[in-house]
Amino acid sequence: MFDGFAHVWTPVTLAGRLKRNRPLAVTLAGEKLVFFRDASGTASALLDRCPHRGVALSLGAVKDGCLECPFHAWRFDGAGACVSVPLNPDAKRERLFATALPTRELAGLLWVYTAPTAPSVPEPLVPETLTRADLARTGFEVTWKAHWTRAMENMLDSPHVPFLHRNTIGRFVRPYLKPDTRMDIEWNETPFGAVLPAFLDGDRSRESGNLEFWKPNMMVLNIMPDQKFRIHALCVPAEENHVRMIVIGTRNFAKLALLNPFFNWSNKRITEEDRAVVESSWPTRVPPPAEERSVRTDKATLQFRRYFFEVLASSRAEAPTLALPP
Numbered sequence: 150m151f152d153g154f155a156h157v158w159t160p161v162t163l164a165g166r167l168k169r170n171r172p173l174a175v176t177l178a179g180e181k182l183v184f185f186r187d188a189s190g191t192a193s194a195l196l197d198r199c200p201h202r203g204v205a206l207s208l209g210a211v212k213d214g215c216l217e218c219p220f221h222a223w224r225f226d227g228a229g230a231c232v233s234v235p236l237n238p239d240a241k242r243e244r245l246f247a248t249a250l251p252t253r254e255l256a257g258l259l260w261v262y263t264a265p266t267a268p269s270v271p272e273p274l275v276p277e278t279l280t281r282a283d284l285a286r287t288g289f290e291v292t293w294k295a296h297w298t299r300a301m302e303n304m305l306d307s308p309h310v311p312f313l314h315r316n317t318i319g320r321f322v323r324p325y326l327k328p329d330t331r332m333d334i335e336w337n338e339t340p341f342g343a344v345l346p347a348f349l350d351g352d353r354s355r356e357s358g359n360l361e362f363w364k365p366n367m368m369v370l371n372i373m374p375d376q377k378f379r380i381h382a383l384c385v386p387a388e389e390n391h392v393r394m395i396v397i398g399t400r401n402f403a404k405l406a407l408l409n410p411f412f413n414w415s416n417k418r419i420t421e422e423d424r425a426v427v428e429s430s431w432p433t434r435v436p437p438p439a440e441e442r443s444v445r446t447d448k449a450t451l452q453f454r455r456y457f458f459e460v461l462a463s464s465r466a467e468a469p470t471l472a473l474p475p
């Protein structure tokens with residue numbers, strides 16, 4: 150399960166979508182999940198499949214902090230333990246568990262570790278701009294009809310900015326472009342992934358893009374590094390050829406919540422410019438490097454492609470074995 154995206158922490162969706170007393174069905178890397186909140190408000194995720202007869206638990210209801218299946222009203226807690234089996238007071242409930250996934254609620258996002266039976270699970274790494282209390286934050290979520298790897302590469306690709314985004318963020322770069330301008334891109338590995346500055350004609354004071362890659366699927370663009378004015382783009386695989394794009398902007402100026410719609414609008418406009426080209430890419434999943442023509446300024450996307458093929462492409466998590474009914 151989670152083929153091609155196993156054994157990683159990933160944001161799944163904006164936490165605000167998960168209300169109290171209402172389960173939330175979400176697809177992640179081809180697997181159906183259900184989130185719900187227990188009595189204390191803590192979020193949990195289970196495979197959206199009742200261990201009894203395979204019914205979608207998300208069709209059920211949250212009762213007393215547990216998720217109740219709509220079919221025969223078995224109840225499960227956030228760890229997947231079966232806590233109630235109506236009409237069967239003698240049931241061996243410890244054999245009737247649902248499958249829980251390691252879950253966190255961090256930075257206004259619901260996170261899941263894509264391996265339900267992993268023996269040890271590290272903690273997710275999160276950019277500090279997503280958790281700092283002194284920054285204004287606003288985000289949105291939109292689905293693109295594309296494989297997540299094409300979306301991720303797009304987000305790590307600086308050389309397209311002055312062309313595809315000529316009327317938005319790219320217009321700040323265009324004045325520096327001459328017919329013989331050269332762009333250099335670095336890929337400096339870090340514990341979280343990599344920092345990849347891009348600069349023109351060897352002049353580091355005129356960085357035309359200051360990007361970070363957070364494994365496995367987040368890009369952070371430092372628009373004004375001193376200002377914490379950043380765009381975080383999360384490329385969450387939903388299903389094959391559907392990627393849930395979560396875009397979160399942060400800023401330490403103009404922090405009035407009243408201004409959030411404006412910043413969201415601006416980020417939506419930029420990402421819409423990307424959507425059309427990403428959805429048009431063929432093959433849908435990024436191919437091995439030898440199957441496309443590349444140049445020096447593709448350094449960052451080629452490094453991502455190496456990570457994808459070496460680490461993720463063949464990854465899969467062990468599917469849990471469900472207990473037999475008594």
Ligand code: FES
Nearest residue numbers: 199201202218221
């Ligand atoms: S199918 Fe879920 S309780 Fe029977």
Ligand SMILES: [Fe+2]
Nearest residue numbers: 303313314423
């Ligand atoms: Fe772009």
